Amino acid sequence: MSQIQLEPFTSVDFDQFIGWITSEKALIQFAGPTFHYPLTREQLEMHISSESREIFRVRHSTQNCIIGHAEMVVNKRNESARLALILIGDPNMRGKGLGKELIRELLSLGFNKMNLHRLELNVYDFNQSAIACYQQAGFRIEGILRENQRVGNQFWSTIVMSILKNEWESQL
Numbered sequence: 123m124s125q126i127q128l129e130p131f132t133s134v135d136f137d138q139f140i141g142w143i144t145s146e147k148a149l150i151q152f153a154g155p156t157f158h159y160p161l162t163r164e165q166l167e168m169h170i171s172s173e174s175r176e177i178f179r180v181r182h183s184t185q186n187c188i189i190g191h192a193e194m195v196v197n198k199r200n201e202s203a204r205l206a207l208i209l210i211g212d213p214n215m216r217g218k219g220l221g222k223e224l225i226r227e228l229l230s231l232g233f234n235k236m237n238l239h240r241l242e243l244n245v246y247d248f249n250q251s252a253i254a255c256y257q258q259a260g261f262r263i264e265g266i267l268r269e270n271q272r273v274g275n276q277f278w279s280t281i282v283m284s285i286l287k288n289e290w291e292s293q294l
Contacts, residue, residue, distance in 0.1 A: 128231065153206075153207050175195050178193065180224055203236070204244075263282070
């Protein structure tokens with residue numbers, strides 16, 4: 123049984139969410155160019171109004187507390203979605219395998235409940251723990267967007283990963 127439950131993300135969650143973002147680097151690593159630092163309630167209000175986004179707060183079911191965030195940007199026409207803004211925000215909950223459970227819940231939602239054909243995501247190339255987590259879930263690397271994100275005086279590269287429904291089903 124999963125320790126992770128996905129629930130709708132609402133304005134009630136804004137302050138906790140903003141509290142998890144402690145620097146511009148952290149915001150860019152988590153959200154890419156989606157937001158600008160410092161993150162504000164106004165940015166989040168505009169963000170949650172998007173109809174193509176399924177936005178979730180992540181509840182730890184046994185401890186009954188909110189520990190993270192995740193989104194799916196759905197393209198119904200192509201039966202696909204991009205997983206985005208995936209975060210175990212509570213630092214005390216990191217390194218416990220909850221990210222893997224969160225990814226499994228998102229895959230189940232996308233493939234079982236939404237009957238999607240493909241799920242994809244972007245991750246910065248230095249985030250090796252996230253890349254390993256996604257690969258363990260069955261995601262494959264499709265390509266690298268070299269030095270596509272400027273952060274201060276650095277350029278970060280983005281890895282594009284995806285999984286198809288039949289690939290996911292073959293590992294069940």
